Amino acid sequence: xxxxxxxxxxxxxxxxxxxxxxxxxxxxxxxxxxxxxxxxxxxxxxxxxxxxxxxxxxxxxxxxxxxxxxxxxxxxxxxxxxxxxxxxxxxxxxxxxxxxxxxxxxxxxxxxxxxxxxxxxxxxxxxxxxxxxxxxxxxxxxxxxxxxxxxxxxxxxxxxxxxxxxxxxxxxxxxxxxxxxxxxxxxxxxxxxxxxxxxxxxxxxxxxxxxxxxxxxxxxxxxxxxxxxxxxxxxxxxxxxxxxxxxxxxxxxxxxxxxxxxxxxxxxxxxxxxxxxxxxxxxxxxxxxxxxxxxxxxxxxxxxxxxxxxxxxxxxxxxxxxxxxxxxxxxxxxxxxxxxxxxxxxxxxxxxxxxxxxxxxxxxxxxxxxxxxxxxxxxxxxxxxxxxxxxxxxxxxxxxxxxxxxx
Ligand SMILES: *[C@@H]1O[C@H](CO)[C@@H](O)[C@H](O)[C@H]1NC(C)=O
Ligand SMILES: *[C@@H]1O[C@H](CO)[C@@H](O)[C@H](O)[C@H]1NC(C)=O
Ligand SMILES: *[C@@H]1O[C@H](CO)[C@@H](O)[C@H](O)[C@H]1NC(C)=O
Ligand SMILES: *[C@@H]1O[C@H](CO)[C@@H](O)[C@H](O)[C@H]1NC(C)=O
Ligand SMILES: *[C@@H]1O[C@H](CO)[C@@H](O)[C@H](O)[C@H]1NC(C)=O
Numbered sequence: 001x002x003x004x005x006x007x008x009x010x011x012x013x014x015x016x017x018x019x020x021x022x023x024x025x026x027x028x029x030x031x032x033x034x035x036x037x038x039x040x041x042x043x044x045x046x047x048x049x050x051x052x053x054x055x056x057x058x059x060x061x062x063x064x065x066x067x068x069x070x071x072x073x074x075x076x077x078x079x080x081x082x083x084x085x086x087x088x089x090x091x092x093x094x095x096x097x098x099x100x101x102x103x104x105x106x107x108x109x110x111x112x113x114x115x116x117x118x119x120x121x122x123x124x125x126x127x128x129x130x131x132x133x134x135x136x137x138x139x140x141x142x143x144x145x146x147x148x149x150x151x152x153x154x155x156x157x158x159x160x161x162x163x164x165x166x167x168x169x170x171x172x173x174x175x176x177x178x179x180x181x182x183x184x185x186x187x188x189x190x191x192x193x194x195x196x197x198x199x200x201x202x203x204x205x206x207x208x209x210x211x212x213x214x215x216x217x218x219x220x221x222x223x224x225x226x227x228x229x230x231x232x233x234x235x236x237x238x239x240x241x242x243x244x245x246x247x248x249x250x251x252x253x254x255x256x257x258x259x260x261x262x263x264x265x266x267x268x269x270x271x272x273x274x275x276x277x278x279x280x281x282x283x284x285x286x287x288x289x290x291x292x293x294x295x296x297x298x299x300x301x302x303x304x305x306x307x308x309x310x311x312x313x314x315x316x317x318x319x320x321x322x323x324x325x326x327x328x329x330x331x332x333x334x335x336x337x338x339x340x341x342x343x344x345x346x347x348x349x350x351x352x353x354x355x356x357x358x359x360x361x362x363x364x365x366x367x368x369x370x371x372x373x374x375x376x377x378x379x380x381x382x383x384x385x386x387x388x389x390x391x392x393x394x395x396x397x398x399x400x401x402x403x404x405x406x407x
Contacts (some may be wrong), residue, residue: 024258025282032262032284044282047255049168051078051126051134054106058086058115062106062126062386067129067167068139069159076134077164078102078126079171080114087123090203091172093164094126095207097148097182098204098299099243100316102126103183103290104390106201108283111395113179120404123172127164129156131189131294133246143294149241151299152315153183157190165201175203181387181389183299185210189312193338203341204370206403208389209351213358214303215310244294253288272387273350277379278392287391291304305331312336337367345373346399348384374402 019037026032026041035041046054055062055078063079078404081087094113096107105114105126117124128135131143131152141148180188185207192205194197199354214220234240245250258264265284270276300317305316311333316322319329326332343366345357363373376384377398384392384399392398 017143018183024254024285026284028260028279029281029284031267032258035258044286046109047285048250048291050105051103051106054103055080055114058106058109058112060106060115060118061357065171065248066168067163069163071159072139072141073130073135073160074139075160075164076128077167078128078134080106080118080124080126082118085119085121087118087121087406089121089123089125090174091125091168092117092175092177092179093132093168093175094124095161095164095178095180095184096126096128096132096210097180097184097190098303099292099295100181101290101293102128105288108391108395109380111393111402113395116396116400122177125164125168125176127160127184129160129183131241131296132242133290135292136294136369136402138246140356141237143241143244144238146238149296150298151296152300152302154190155184155316156183156299157187158194158333161191162195162198162201170305175199177203177206179206179208182211182386183210184208186212186312186375189336189339190334192341193334193336199341202341203286205339205344206300207343207345208399209353209384209386210347210359210362211303211353211362212312212362213310213355214307214353215355215358217307217353217358219352220307224304227300227304228308229306231297234297235301240297242295243292246293249292254285257285257288267396269387270385270394272386273351274348275350276382276385276387277350278382278394280387280391287387295361336362336365340368342370344371346389346403346404347373348376348386349387350383350385350388352386376402 021036022043023024023035023041024047025044026035028040031038031040052062060080065077067073069107094103106112114124136143138148165176176187188205189212313333314331316331322331323329347354406407
């Protein structure tokens with residue numbers, strides 16, 4: 001009798017639920033286990049999609065450009081356009097961070113920063129730094145060649161960033177509003193601090209989850225020795241690039257996150273980003289469709305050195321080679337007081353990279369007379385973590401609206 005009832009109940013439930021084996025987005029993490037028959041789940045075509053496809057699906061167009069750097073890296077830049085709005089507000093270059101790509105600016109439907117900016121009349125360009133998904137070509141070197149990955153944060157700051165800025169400037173003839181996230185902020189600080197001509201190209205800097213000083217954050221003090229040790233081993237065995245087989249990695253991760261371990265995938269976001277309170281469960285597979293991306297071990301090494309030295313400094317090659325390259329045994333530090341452009345910092349107090357003293361030091365050292373620092377999400381008592389700047393369900397209200405009060 002009971003069994004019959006259960007059977008009846010299940011049948012009704014399943015009929016109502018509309019089985020769809022393609023479901024890949026669920027409004028709760030637990031539902032991913034039963035994604036194909038849960039009413040909380042649906043199919044999101046943007047999972048494992050690419051920038052031009054996602055852009056077109058949401059009614060915009062991505063024009064693809066490539067530019068080759070002085071050292072042979074072929075970078076892809078997307079320009080996002082709409083036939084509904086004219087770009088009257090000048091160019092914006094949006095630059096992703098470590099392990100990322102420009103996908104994150106178009107992946108979350110109408111919360112996507114690129115679409116938000118285009119709708120408000122900006123001429124939107126999306127940068128992709130060397131080694132990332134859309135910029136993994138070189139005139140001579142393959143990504144399988146360890147030499148391809150012989151670059152650090154300084155290299156991106158001194159070559160990729162100016163190359164992209166000049167390319168956008170050449171195409172628009174106007175100074176550019178630069179918006180960067182995470183490493184995308186470190187590299188603009190480095191570039192502007194070391195180049196007197198940067199203000200020929202850059203109008204202002206908007207830094208989301210800014211990264212300069214990283215000292216005395218307990219978790220990093222804990223992982224630093226192990227991290228430096230691992231990087232040395234990888235260098236020794238000539239594994240200088242990581243995560244660059246992105247299609248395979250993202251295919252596998254999205255499978256695991258869907259069927260096997262959605263809780264673990266959710267936990268990993270918190271472990272790498274901070275106290276996650278506003279990550280929409282809907283976007284779990286979307287996140288792993290584009291993360292992690294290709295990276296050089298020397299980028300990780302330079303950040304580990306920055307944690308250790310408590311300085312925002314160039315790559316440390318050790319005293320001998322430093323002396324030869326830099327003329328001093330210790331690497332030079334970037335002089336942030338050389339940043340005279342308008343600079344707006346947007347940080348989150350739940351960010352794993354956040355420490356009050358470090359943000360204050362960055363803010364105080366920036367030489368601009370037009371600078372602001374804003375803690376995102378605290379009015380509503382939902383401080384942003386590191387990836388909330390890309391995925392928070394409250395992006396528009398907490399971040400974008402505040403950002404454009406500044407423009
Ligand atoms: C690529 O290879 C050619 C031929 O060996 C060489 O002349 C050129 O300098 C290389 N370019 C770069 C950017 O490494
Ligand atoms: C705008 O672009 C969309 C998608 O590319 C297209 O379907 C639509 O017809 C275009 N509208 C106009 C007015 O050109
Ligand atoms: C964004 O899209 C969602 C679902 O497609 C919709 O419910 C919401 O109203 C949209 N928001 C805005 C600001 O357009
Ligand atoms: C920009 O234009 C100048 C002058 O035409 C050219 O020399 C330079 O290579 C261009 N730079 C980029 C990045 O397109
Ligand atoms: C940093 O730059 C400022 C000018 O903006 C200069 O006064 C100062 O001496 C520089 N500091 C160092 C250590 O070079």
